[in-house]
Amino acid sequence: MKRDRVMADARIMNGRELASIVRKQIKAVISQANVRAPKLVVVLVGNHPASLTYVKAKERAGLEIGLNVELVHLSENITPIELKRVILAINHDSSVDGAIIQLPLPSHLQANECLNWLDPKKDVDGLSALNLGKLVNGDASGLLPCTPKGIVRILKHYQIETKGKLVTIIGRSTIVGRPLSILLSHSAWGGHATVTLAHSHSADLIHLCSQADILICAAGSAKLIRSEFIKPNATVIDVGIHKLADNTLCGDVDFASAKEQAGLITPVPGGVGPMTVAMLLQNCMLAWKRHFGLAIDDEEIL
Numbered sequence: 547m548k549r550d551r552v553m554a555d556a557r558i559m560n561g562r563e564l565a566s567i568v569r570k571q572i573k574a575v576i577s578q579a580n581v582r583a584p585k586l587v588v589v590l591v592g593n594h595p596a597s598l599t600y601v602k603a604k605e606r607a608g609l610e611i612g613l614n615v616e617l618v619h620l621s622e623n624i625t626p627i628e629l630k631r632v633i634l635a636i637n638h639d640s641s642v643d644g645a646i647i648q649l650p651l652p653s654h655l656q657a658n659e660c661l662n663w664l665d666p667k668k669d670v671d672g673l674s675a676l677n678l679g680k681l682v683n684g685d686a687s688g689l690l691p692c693t694p695k696g697i698v699r700i701l702k703h704y705q706i707e708t709k710g711k712l713v714t715i716i717g718r719s720t721i722v723g724r725p726l727s728i729l730l731s732h733s734a735w736g737g738h739a740t741v742t743l744a745h746s747h748s749a750d751l752i753h754l755c756s757q758a759d760i761l762i763c764a765a766g767s768a769k770l771i772r773s774e775f776i777k778p779n780a781t782v783i784d785v786g787i788h789k790l791a792d793n794t795l796c797g798d799v800d801f802a803s804a805k806e807q808a809g810l811i812t813p814v815p816g817g818v819g820p821m822t823v824a825m826l827l828q829n830c831m832l833a834w835k836r837h838f839g840l841a842i843d844d845e846e847i848l
């Protein structure tokens with residue numbers, strides 16, 4: 547079902563531009579507030595090279611918009627008890643509004659256990675059991691995971707209707723695919739979509755994808771998705787990030803092939819990645835607003 551040759555390439559959904567708008571809004575709110583600036587603590591265990599890059603990017607993005615950011619860089623060999631002590635100190639520090647524990651953690655530390663030590667009110671990655679439970683319950687008093695939240699924000703910004711649509715998400719991880727499948731299907735979050743959550747054991751991936759009005763790829767497999775996976779004019783969101791041998795970046799979608807078939811598509815870089823960082827900053831602002839009882843816009847929740 548290739549599109550007619552005269553049809554134009556897909557329209558690009560510019561996550562970098564949208565993230566910049568969101569950051570400016572947050573910066574304006576912080577600069578006009580009559581309480582202290584929000585503070586974000588980033589906990590990094592060990593020296594995982596990609597994590598170091600991500601942590602620096604988050605620190606830079608936070609400082610740029612007037613957030614107070616502290617990096618707590620801990621030894622690779624820290625014991626669970628020592629790490630718990632650090633997290634509990636963050637919980638008790640009233641000058642801290644938000645904190646994240648950069649993943650992945652070294653293999654002797656259980657990520658789920660560590661994430662649950664964090665005060666859910668400060669869990670700005672939205673990955674603690676309580677915040678994930680609130681997501682499932684449609685309870686807006688929690689904090690939502692940043693990548694799914696950023697993807698919903700992109701869809702809203704580009705006025706992509708999800709109600710009654712077929713959405714296929716490839717990848718069922720706790721940080722992307724699974725929470726996103728709940729957000730997009732839940733009535734409380736306004737998604738109302740019919741969601742297929744595909745994963746490495748799914749049969750006939752091409753069939754599952756080519757039915758979708760909205761295809762979201764978070765498999766972590768470079769250029770997995772080509773034009774034959776895409777329904778003509780579908781919306782394609784690419785979550786994957788891969789560094790190629792020539793040091794350029796690509797996503798889970800073969801962009802050159804997919805853009806001939808899709809109606810709208812996010813690029814890599816410049817799509818979901820910047821929105822994930824923007825949503826982290828927004829969650830931090832939200833935690834800070836709740837701490838000081840400041841007015842909250844619905845858009846800041848989702």
Ligand code: NAD
Nearest residue numbers: 693717718719722745746764765766785786787818819822
């Ligand atoms: P993960 O490895 O935890 O999960 C991958 C999921 O994809 C699994 O559920 C697996 O079953 C499924 N999968 C893998 N290969 C598949 C295949 N061939 N067919 C069908 N399903 C398949 O990954 P993750 O942490 O969710 O990340 C996924 C990708 O998104 C990675 O490239 C990661 O770097 C990227 N990522 C980007 C952002 C961002 O902000 N842009 C945020 C998080 C993750």
